[in-house]
Amino acid sequence: MRAALRQQLADDWRALRARAALGELAVDLGHDIGSRQWWYGAVGCTGLIAMALALGSRVEPIRTIAPPALTPAQHDLARINAIGPLARGGVTGAVPRANPRMLAPLAEAPERPRLELSAEVGGAGFAAALRRSGVSASDMGAVNSLLRGVADTGRLARGTDIDLVLGRRESRSVPRPLDRLAFRAAFDLRVELTRVDGALTLKRVPIAVDSTPxxxxxxxxxxxxxxxxxxxxxxxxxxxxxxxxxxxxxxxxxxxxxxxxxxxxxxxxxxxxxxxxxxxxxxxxxxxxxxxxxxxxxxxxxxxxxxxxxxxxxxxGLMKTPVDGARLTSGFGMRFHPLLSYSRMHQGVDFGAPHGAPIMAAASGNVSFAGRHGGHGNYIQLRHTKELVTAYAHLSRFAVKNGQRVVQGQVIGYVGSTGMSTGPHLHYEVWLRGRPANPVSLKFIGGSQLTGRALNQFMAQMNRxxxxxxxxxxxxxxxxxxxxxxxxxxxxxxxxxxx
Missing domain, CATH: 3.10.450.350 (Nuclear Transport Factor 2; Chain: A,)
Structure with a gap:
């Protein structure tokens, strides 16, 4: 009996080694349930589980101590080494704290060795812009002396950019020396002043200009x-x-x-x-x-x-249209008045134009009347000669006054709709020898005539x-x-x- 059991165990061991050589040590407990091979696998699995439980019960647990909560001061120090989102107010990086025992007070704050500035000419002019930038009076005198005959600084327009460089000074009690100054003196000229060997020198920088019409x-x-x-x-x-x-x-x-x-x-x-x-x-x-x-x-x-x-x-003698871009809306002669609802003599012509459009003097003359004039509203009358008078009605506002001398083409007022008017327009009248005349059909002698050398010069210029x-x-x-x-x-x- 024992010999048979030993033989069986020996056979099983040889079979197990053979399977181990083939990599088939694992027993599938879901296959051939109840067979002898299955029972070997079940016993082995149970033994392994029991061994794991026995060994695990002897392992001592690792016990830790929870750190205490940080105080507000400790939290602020910890934030130095932390990385937090800026959207939530995160601040990273250490902020050094000064040690009073290692500090020595300065007599005065140090200055930059040179200052590069950009100034702009304002209403006070070029000199005021330099003065505001810290240029000394002696340097301003030298600048004016060098620019005399080269650039008229008094005529520089507002907004002119000035580039300046102020150098090192010995102490705060004296102004900085002007080392460099540059600006656009004209459309075709830029001027640069630089300090060389202690004195300012001028350099002209021409700007090429193409003047093709x-x-x-x-x-x-x-x-x-x-x-x-x-x-x-x-x-x-x-x-x-x-x-x-x-x-x-x-x-x-x-x-x-x-x-x-x-x-x-x-x-x-x-x-x-x-x-x-x-x-x-x-x-x-x-x-x-x-x-x-x-x-x-x-x-x-x-x-x-x-x-x-x-x-x-x-x-x-007269401009045919005293308003730029106007259109003729009502002619001279009898017409049906849109407001009075009956026909009567229209002693002038009407030009439709936008409200506020400038009105020009049809010819040179004197302002004989400028003010309110009944149904004409705001009204201007110009006397050009003893026989010729022009009038302008329904103005929104005046640009001249009584007795003023005006020249042909000068703005005297602006289109409006004052008085008896249905909308913004200019009522324009011409009075010749005390009687109203049609401005559209009125004929005048032309201007001067070129002759001789002046005519030849003009003809050649026209051809060019x-x-x-x-x-x-x-x-x-x-x-x-x-x-x-x-x-x-x-x-x-x-x-x-x-x-």
Missing amino acids: LRVTGSVGGNLQRALRSAGIPARLVGDFTRIMGYVVDFQRGVGKADRFDIIVEQDRAETGEVRHGSLLFASLARRGKAPIEVGRLMQGGHAEYFKSDGEGARR WRAVPATGSAPAATRIASGFAPDSANAADKRRGRA
Whole structure:
């Protein structure tokens, strides 16, 4: 019996070793349940569990002591080494605390060896800007002496940028020396002053300027002023164009939507990118089915005058349209009054225009009346000669006063709707020898006529302007850092002697 049991155990051991060699020591307790092999596996598993429980019960647990809660002071110190979100007020990094025993008071705070400043010319002028920046009186005197004859600092516009560098000084009781000063003195000139061997020296930095005139052409469309502004022409030059052409063209009946405008203006383009526009040189309207009208500028005796292409002066006795961009809404003669509801004589013409549009004097003269005048509302009357008087009614406000002398094209008031009026417009009257006259059909003798050498010079100039190439639109004028107005002329223009 025992021999059979030993033989069985020996066989089982050999089988177990064989299975171990094949990697099949694990017994699947879900297979052949109740078999002898299964019971071997169950006994082995139970023994392993019992051994694990016996050994685990003898292991001592690791006991820890919970740290005490931090005090507020300890919490603040711990935050130094912590990383917290800034959105929740987290502050990281240690803040050093000064040790009073290791500190020595300074007699005065140390200064920077040099200061680089940027000043701007204000209403008080160039000298005040330097004084506010800390430039000493002696240095200001040296600057003025060096700039004399080079740049007129008294004419620098507001907003002119000034770059300064103030050097090291011996003590706080004396001002810092001026080491460097630079600013834009003109559209074509920058000035730099630097200290060399203890003295200020001047350096001129010329700025190249292309003065090719600008020519823009386009279609008039529904509104000439709007077309010019859409082409990039500045508002000032648009006003000059309509005012000059108003002497020779009836804008109410002589200009159509299909007509084309042609304008040439002075333009300076600096190499630094700034652009400015000067005066109107040439104006033209090409009308469908009619001869084109051209007007050019000619300098005579230091004054600019405008002439038609044949040399006849553009200015006539009266401007045909005393309001820029206005349209004729009511003619001269008998009409049905919209407010009185009956027909009566309309002693002038009405021009529809936006409220506040400037009204110009049709000719030079004296203001004989400026005030309230019954149904005319705010009313201005200009006496030009003993026989000629013009009147302007329904104004919103005045720009002149009684007895004042005005010149042709000067703004005298603004469009309104005062008095008996149905909306903003200008009622314009012309009185000739004490009787009302139709301003539209009134004929006057033309201006002066060029002859001889002046006529030849003007014709040659007109040909040069006609040869100027046209561009699609005008570039926007730029306000340069010096603060000079981009549409104004400077001394360099006068030195060039442009026509």
